Amino acid sequence: MSVYHIVVVIDIEPITERFSAVAPFLDERGRGLVAAAEAFAAGYGGIAAVAMATGIAPSTIGRGLKELAWDEPSQRIRLAGRRTQTDDFQRPHAAPRSQGAGRADDTR
Numbered sequence: 157m158s159v160y161h162i163v164v165v166i167d168i169e170p171i172t173e174r175f176s177a178v179a180p181f182l183d184e185r186g187r188g189l190v191a192a193a194e195a196f197a198a199g200y201g202g203i204a205a206v207a208m209a210t211g212i213a214p215s216t217i218g219r220g221l222k223e224l225a226w227d228e229p230s231q232r233i234r235l236a237g238r239r240t241q242t243d244d245f246q247r248p249h250a251a252p253r254s255q256g257a258g259r260a261d262d263t264r
Contacts, residue, residue, distance in 0.1 A: 166198050168209035175210045187212065192220025 171194050179187055191212045195202035203221075207214045 164200070166201055166205040168205050171198070171206055171209040175206075179210075188216045188220040189223065191217045192224050196221060196224065 175187075175190065175194065178190060182190060187210075191206050191210050194209075195206040195217050198205055203214050203217050206212065206217055
């Protein structure tokens with residue numbers, strides 16, 4: 157009795173072409189969802205192939221797959237110009253943005 161293994165190689169060039177065609181029209185969330193749909197269509201190894209083809213992080217594609225699995229679309233969209241909570245931790249020495257940037261010769 158012999159066991160055969162079928163090896164499937166995912167061609168990333170068509171994924172790159174499709175993604176490049178629609179990416180300029182999408183926001184951050186839309187790019188993640190399109191990448192997730194491509195990964196789902198590719199099957200096993202799809203996340204890695206789409207990550208290589210698009211440059212999107214595998215974790216982002218995974219989050220997109222989870223969102224695609226929901227019954228209803230998520231209404232969560234980050235508004236333009238909004239900071240995340242981590243911005244406050246990454247810039248502890250900087251002045252809050254609401255106070256303005258100040259002049260170059262200001263000392264704090």
